[in-house]
Amino acid sequence: MSVIPGTGAGAEQLTQFIERIERLEEEKRALMADIKDVYAEAKATGFEPKIMRQIVRMRAMDRDLLSEQDALLDTYRDALGLR
Amino acid sequence: MSVIPGTGAGAEQLTQFIERIERLEEEKRALMADIKDVYAEAKATGFEPKIMRQIVRMRAMDRDLLSEQDALLDTYRDALGLR
Amino acid sequence: MSVIPGTGAGAEQLTQFIERIERLEEEKRALMADIKDVYAEAKATGFEPKIMRQIVRMRAMDRDLLSEQDALLDTYRDALGLR
Amino acid sequence: MSVIPGTGAGAEQLTQFIERIERLEEEKRALMADIKDVYAEAKATGFEPKIMRQIVRMRAMDRDLLSEQDALLDTYRDALGLR
Numbered sequence: 001m002s003v004i005p006g007t008g009a010g011a012e013q014l015t016q017f018i019e020r021i022e023r024l025e026e027e028k029r030a031l032m033a034d035i036k037d038v039y040a041e042a043k044a045t046g047f048e049p050k051i052m053r054q055i056v057r058m059r060a061m062d063r064d065l066l067s068e069q070d071a072l073l074d075t076y077r078d079a080l081g082l083r
Numbered sequence: 084m085s086v087i088p089g090t091g092a093g094a095e096q097l098t099q100f101i102e103r104i105e106r107l108e109e110e111k112r113a114l115m116a117d118i119k120d121v122y123a124e125a126k127a128t129g130f131e132p133k134i135m136r137q138i139v140r141m142r143a144m145d146r147d148l149l150s151e152q153d154a155l156l157d158t159y160r161d162a163l164g165l166r
Numbered sequence: 167m168s169v170i171p172g173t174g175a176g177a178e179q180l181t182q183f184i185e186r187i188e189r190l191e192e193e194k195r196a197l198m199a200d201i202k203d204v205y206a207e208a209k210a211t212g213f214e215p216k217i218m219r220q221i222v223r224m225r226a227m228d229r230d231l232l233s234e235q236d237a238l239l240d241t242y243r244d245a246l247g248l249r
Numbered sequence: 250m251s252v253i254p255g256t257g258a259g260a261e262q263l264t265q266f267i268e269r270i271e272r273l274e275e276e277k278r279a280l281m282a283d284i285k286d287v288y289a290e291a292k293a294t295g296f297e298p299k300i301m302r303q304i305v306r307m308r309a310m311d312r313d314l315l316s317e318q319d320a321l322l323d324t325y326r327d328a329l330g331l332r
Contacts, residue, residue, distance in 0.1 A: 009128045009130070017121060024117050035111070038104050
């Protein structure tokens, strides 16, 4: 088994690591396709994906932090006449 | 059930779409953590994650295209003395 | 002058293109540093960069579209109790 | 002048920061368009933008590091039969 310089490990081990990563990347692509499908389904129902993404981001936030950012955004928008 | 204007669908349906997306995003985060772990494991063995990522990209490419790009890169590097 | 296969142009021309790109990329990096500095200055004054970025995005939007998205976001947030 | 809570500064100052950022972002967009134009010009001459980007990245690297990565990539490619 040819040892790869600087690693003390061989081609076989490198291949195993690469193949494990490839399987996980494949699963990740499939999941991202599923997510895309759900947004497409929601859009077909009349919902707006761009706004849904904002909702998902907001729901993942700490509720106090969300309120703080809401208040700050309102203050800045008022200050700049961005209504 | 309050219907959401412009959608003909209600809050319940919107909640279901959002919760499906959140579950899939959670799975995706877990997968990305697994991928990160494999690279860390490989690094601990002495392999170089940055080069492994190039290998993963190259293995995903069409072999003829990879050879074409190899040849072109060599040509440009020679032309610019980038050896 | 060595002609680069498939291009009918030589190393010198490739070098000129690459050097033009490098100069522009350098200018771009300097601009990005300037932008970062302004946010840092604003932060030191007490403003919140994250909210300022939202303001910059909103000001770049068509005003009617912004109002539409505001209304939709409010509707979805109410439907999901995200207040 | 209305002072913005938590900042001790007013709407006018916030506006100035935002406008400075907008001018810099505008210059950045113009530069990115210039970079895109140079790649398009090079492509029209027969050069391959994707390979040119690799060359730009490589030229920005420390030469010894580039050689090290070249050698490692070759070793991994040989170990995986990726020729």
